[in-house]
Amino acid sequence: MSEGTEPSSSSLALLHHHHHHPQQQQTPPPPPPPPPSTASPSVAGAIVRGYRKGNWTLHETLILITAKRLDDERRAGGSSSSAHCSPSASTPAAAVPRSAEQRWKWVENYCWRNGCLRSQNQCNDKWDNLLRDYKKVRGYEARVAAAHAGELPSYWAMERHERKERNLPTNLAAEVFEALTDVLGRRAARRANAAATPVSTLPPAPIPLSPPRFPQPPVIPTAPPPLPEPAAAAAPPTLPPGHPSASGTLCSPIDITRIHLEMSSDSSESENDDGAGTAEPEAKRQRLGSSVVRSATVLARTLLACEEKREQRHRELVELEERRLRLEEERTEMRRQGFAGLISAVNSLSGAIHALVADYRNGNHR
Template structure:
């Protein structure tokens, strides 16, 4: 049994006056340099190999940053993490948004898993046919095997390195925790442990990334449901307003139709009255002409009688 360690010395009772120093740590410098601009013009289209490698490097640094124990700030949600990755990419010439980075990372993991499964399954199989490696395939051959057509060796190795580092970081706390039921002398020394294979980190990392993507998908689904509810309520209000407007338009149209019918009826009455007046005037004129001709004839007859 080893002797117990001596207790630490008591703290010094001397008090010294120090001037406050403004110490700038790397975390503060990275936080100050990678501030998000309010208006960014994001690049669209296909990703280049350099942009993809920059994204993988940003994801590796973010994993290392989050793996460090920090008591100053709690764990940040996935949205802020991908914002940090976006800022890193912008500082290194990859002008992509956080949503583009998140989608690209999910696609990279999916393509990496397909290539890794193909390589491992065919390398372990005892088939008599010659094995055609993914890296020696043409583009149409990769399509026939349902494999990604644009996976480069640099991207594959970078992804493998990131996932291996993440697995080692996750397994490190468990390897250094001894069992409390045994003393340090009774713990067996395992010297024949094999190093972890390359295929192992992918499952754990993919599970953690899939859990992160599932949580982000749950948040997205909640926000989508809220948006759908808001849109539905606005549609109902718009439909009610539209129905009231159509109803008022129909009522106004009916009123205008009634007014037009009344005006037409009045016009017909006026025309009938005018025709009646014309007929009566003509009758009176004929009677007056008849009386006038009779008077003229009687006047002529009296004149002949006098002569």
């Protein structure tokens, strides 16, 4: 009887332990899932996904363009948020940048969620082809706008064979062109803002470099209280007012920082001189603003020129490939004609031999 009660008592003890310690029973299972979760997406994606082949439809193309636009906005939002974070929080994000393969994998996942069953390589190739066709059409439309009325027909008014004769893409839809214009316009605007962002973030930089002094209100015509001479003498060495970096031409962020240091030191000196030179820092700020605008314009032009040169190199490579294909076709045609001539010559020779044999036989019969 004691042997029969011991198992029941032990089972009751285990059940009691299970009811009173549920967390101890549930905490061990979570550690095993991480290894399958890290390896399962790629394996499942590689096994389950069957990619669609063939030509892209208009719906698939618009989904791809939307995915690229969202990817650009996602990357721009991540970079701006990391730039506004503290240095300790932004350092890990900057140390591990997202690779191009991961970005295209994100685009593939977005396309799959919206019914475009294409791989990341197909999306990448299609995007390159879309950009090439878009730049061709955009350049042609720019030439049409620059030419006189009626000299060149619009791309959208031409037939397929007319587009092909002018070395233009034959099947670029107007919806695709407008969507690409929107995406590239947003990208150019973000680049311009990114070029102007370092200048806007420069004012806080000189604060640690300047010596501790009393907090100063904005520049006003009233004379501030005079500071002791040692405080003015302890100011850091400043650039002379006629320094070339203050003339209005910016070459690098280092020059911008130097100009800002000069402005801050000059403003402190002018305030120490009973507000006599309050107009001079304002003029320097105006010159700095105009130089920032000019530098942003130069940067935008440089980016556009770089894009045009990249497109020109791609166009030259395409022309070389087409020339190579034409040479291969001509060589194949020459070989075919040579073989055809050889076959006709052999046939003629065979006919002549047959005729000669027939004549010889007819002569023997006689």
